[in-house]
Amino acid sequence: MIKNALALVLLAVSSGRCQTAEKPDTLQSLLAEVHQLRQDIEAMTVASQRAQIALYALQMQDAVVARATLRFDSLHDKCVAAESEHQKLASNIQSDETTLASRSLPEDNARQFQAGIAEMKRLAESKLAEVQGCQSLEAQAASRLQAEQATLADLQERIHRMDKALEKLAGGDK
Helix, strand or coil, X not given: CHHHHHHHHHHHXXXXXHHHHHCHHHHHHHHHHHHHHHHHHHHHHHHHHHHHHHHHHHHHHHHHXXXXXXXXXXXXXXXXXXXXXXXXXXXXHHHXXXXXXXXXXXXXXXXXXXXXXXXXXXXXXXXXXXXXXXXXXXXXXXXXXXXXXXXXXXXXXXXXXXXXXXXXXXXXXX
């Protein structure tokens, strides 16, 4: 039984050699096709690695945009609150000055009102400075957010172009 199997293998090898000797073009074309397949696999591996890198960069940039958005939103909320406090102080000052100007208060109360108005004016000036500083930081945060969003859009466009290029390659092989 082993002798029969060995004879069969020898027969196959010798017939294979005969075919190889008769058709060297077939072997060469097979080698060329294997070589081309190897190059295609290497190219697809490189493309896959580049796509993974681009996706990682996209994830990282998305996180940067999320942090920039949170910072901007936080600063915006802080500015709105500071502006609201400033407006409330300004309204209280105006109301107290109107009451004081009506001369309907006794002199002791009038002095207390004047002292209160002076204190509220100091607080209002301080709050106005806080609002202005906050608005400056908010503008910087908005600018940074826009820049990060532009970078994110560029990365998304790059991935889209890579996807289209890979789609064309896949379609071209069919």
